[in-house]
Amino acid sequence: MKKIKVVALGLAMAVAMTFVGCNKNKEVVSSGKVSADQPGWKANAENPVKFDWYINFSWFARHWGDSKVSKYITEKTGVDVNFIVPAGNEAEKLNAMIAGDALPDLITLGWWEGQIPMMIDAGLLYSLDELAEQYDPYFFKVTDPNKIGWYTQADGHIYGYPNSSYTAADYEKYKGKLTSNETFLVRKDMYEALGSPDMTTPEGFLGALRAAKEKFPTVNGQSLIPFGTNEFGDTGCSMLQGYLSHFLAIAPEKNGKFVNADLGLTEDPEYIRWMKMFRQAHEEGLFATDVFVDKRSQIEEKAAQGRYFCMLYQNWDMQAPQNALYAKDPNSIYIAVDGPKNSKGDDPVLAGGGIAGWTVTLISKNCKNPERAIQFLTYLISEEGQMDTNFGIEGETYTIENGIPKLTKEVADLDKNDKNKQETEIGVQYTYWMLMDTAWQAQWGAEYAPSLEQPQLWTRPYVHSYAAYDGLTLPVGSDEQIIYEDIQRRWGKVLPQLIRAESEAEFDKIVKEFNEYKKSKGIDKVIDAQTELMNINKKKLGM
Amino acid sequence: MKKRNNELTPLAKKSFWIRLREEKYLQVMALLGIVWMLVFNYIPMYGILIAFKKNFFVTTPLFSKKFFSTPWAADGGFQHFIAFFKDEEFVNVMVNTLGISILKLIFNFTLPIIFALLLNEVKNMRFKKVIQTITYMPHFLSWVVLGGILTTWLGDGGLFNELLIKFGIIDKSVSFLAYPEYFWGITVISDLWKELGWSAIIYLAAISGIDQEMYEAAKVDGASRWKQIWTITLPSIAPTITIMFILAVGGLLNTNFDQILVLNNPLNAPRSNVLDIYVYQTAMRGMRYSYASAIGLFKSVIAFILLFITNKITTKLNDTALF
């Protein structure tokens, strides 16, 4: 018996050794000739190469090589990809890789992440312009000079290229077609049963909440939650900060100084006006305690049950709940209506995409094949890459009718009904979104599933670019950053206190104390630093 | 009077080399463990220096001259420690951490022992096995998912409220997670539920090693079941209990991060902000590694002191100790 155990163990170790030995990329060094008129990747398409590509989003679940599109791209360009994705806390993995000199070939992360300036300073990244000059001048043909300008660092080089970026020109070109995620939603049937009340004033809003509670006290045996929004965390609730200020058309700068909604707009009378409304709502029992306690999955559950009367929420995250509601009763879905407005009745100024975009993609110095890397990026950025990642394979997943590419009915239906399956098996519609140009995509018009359509389209007239105010992140470890975080944490405590204050007098007291706290902590230093960054942005945008 | 096989024998009087030769197998066995610890525990301990640096950026290679020459923290290197002690949340965070841990020590340490003792009394083997298997299942559910379920159940109109109203214990639904005063109870009880069966395993193992003859003798003497437990079982597993207790005290400043993170919200924060959460929210988010490291070091020192004290006490009481 013992002998068998020993043998079994030995066998197991042998098998394990094969895992150990089994190793990684055997890249073939390429040596194609490059010119400014031809994309570099074409010259090297015969030579296979594999890149480790780190995606700093733990929800990204796709494997390269599963879907038709990824196989097609690998065949075409010779480039194979291994996605590396963290789980849980993204920063842990990224920081460990940086500290341990284990950065993979390509890195995609949000443009706001603090590690980016750190990596640039420490010389851990290749500069894209130098690589392009050397290996793929075509890069400069496919990239937008405005975006390059935006991301050029103080040393004159660019290290990352964005996706989902909208230049001022894009706003002109696609005016009326761009949408925003910021929506104020109400349950269609309830809202209409109440006579579609006007919720743009605090009185109207309160009145509607009261009426809703009275007329619909329960939903399927559970109590109605008059107002819902997203999670309250230790730094506040993003939708009662940024979103609300956009609806109230509160300007992002005042007297030349940046106004930071995430630090509590307690000096702004319009904001206070509406916060007082929420306080009143809470006093009357119209602001449920659950709203403070619920995390994302509870919010989704309750939305799917239709328990909220109205919500200030991001539309695209309502997909699952809306689908559930639509399946049961198409009239019970949430629709977008006019939400809170300032005392002048101004239209909301909702945030569309900025020039900063959403994520940037970097090439680390650990990449053994920077030549192929820059060529691959050029490919993905180019129109050909956009067509491949958005529409897929001509004849198979899309056809061209009258010069306009259109997804085949099969693929389009699959995308609408089972997006997960579509992305896993086919891979179109920017399944691989790392270098997607959504502005370019906007020219083809967008089709939304019926459960999402109305709110998305509703935002169109109000979409505005807040580009100058992007990227105002303070350097890691600086005094201003510490002050910023302390104030944020305090705000996270103050916000629920304001709403739960038992009287207006108490409310006023809390506001006064908080304003004093901000001043004494040194909020002016923070604002000054951010204003400086804002001005740099404006210069880049030529404003 | 059993002779323990580890007592000091006349070997102690011999010279170093002779002892080495006689103990060579044992020394090799021990040293393998020591070498492992040196590599995997002591080398990384170099990172403790981060706590005394003004700032640590992940882009600075740690084991390099560059790192060593970065500026030291102010106040003789203790800048971050002082900042932590001075922080307005310091007292509250410590109270929450210790409060929850001590409650867990009182209940979640002792109840599994009692459970193991009672389980041991179950006569039907099959029933016993079934109980063991069922009670150890909750340990495997991850807090990430469990937290979501618990939040829904504890919420307004959730399962617990329904039950409590049905049994007439309360008359109106209460959102339990919204109140700081319920938090400690919620976290301790849910942790007990999850770990009861699992924690009992080690005691069951210890009980199974007890000499059956003692029980036979006691039964002959007419001792009741409860007397047997009190005079035979408990004393026999006392060393195990003691060691586990010492280790538990050493872990007093640790709280179950996953559990608390998922149940924590701004309303119950005054009683749910424990040390690990505090570090996560302040230091980790802003990548303030030096600050996080300093707090970590503080935790280690306190834990070590607690362990040392407990060890001394148990040596006196029980003659059982960690070292």
Place this chain on the structure above:
Amino acid sequence: MASSKLNRITVGDIMIGILMLVICFVSLYPVWYTVIISFNDSSDALRGGIYWWPRKFSLESYKTVFQDTTIIRAFMVTVLRTVIGTVTSVFFTAMVGYALSKKYIMGNKFYTILGTITMFFGGGLIPYFITLKNLGLYNNFLVYIIPSLFNFYNMIIFRSFFNELPAGLEESARLDGANDSMIFIRIVIPLSAPVIATIALFNGVGHWNDYFTGVLYINDAELQPIQTYLFRIIASASASKTVVAMPAGVTAQQVSSQSVRLATMVVTTFPIMCVYPFLQKYFVKGMLIGSIKG
């Protein structure tokens, strides 16, 4: 064989029995709940109100979990690392525990203190990561085995167990000419079934449940254990810290539904939950003494 005694069921027995039943029910219900939701249609599950049995039975969630064929490979990796890791770690730790159970050996107290310090003081994640990387363990299967070879906590448990073994055994073996390593392997280990089973269980479960190592130290998809692979699905809903709103193009369907997350949890924990019954025979009374007498 006291069969006559078994027939006398006392009041105490009944009370204990009832208590155990209550505890079992309370322990079991949430697990049961998890299972039934995972077998329920996800959209329908979102509506809540399901307590005893799936309302709308569906295998969709499980199909989603298994649709990616790499899950089979991940499963194999997990099994391999659990088996190899547990066997090596139990043996290694027991060995050190045995050595340190001999209070008379030189440096014993020193070794113990050295080890105790490691239970509390550590440099943090970054230095540890760098150390492992410099040892060549990054993106290497051995990262599952070698860094978990030794666990001081478990060693303490072994050590106290070995302390309790009667001295007579070893003395007679030594008289027969056996050296310490032979005593350890041939005598002590066979007698330590309960503690070995316990530590093997702790270790095995630890290996099985560990998702973190795979996340942080492994890049190749082929070397990922099943827990890492599936943790993403479970944790995706909590990873909602999008500072900047995601543009409308990126679908929020990346966030898995509750049913899928629960199905994932069932798939990842079910196998290991089933291991315990097999180990239970080692927790039976009198195991130790029986072997000595024999």
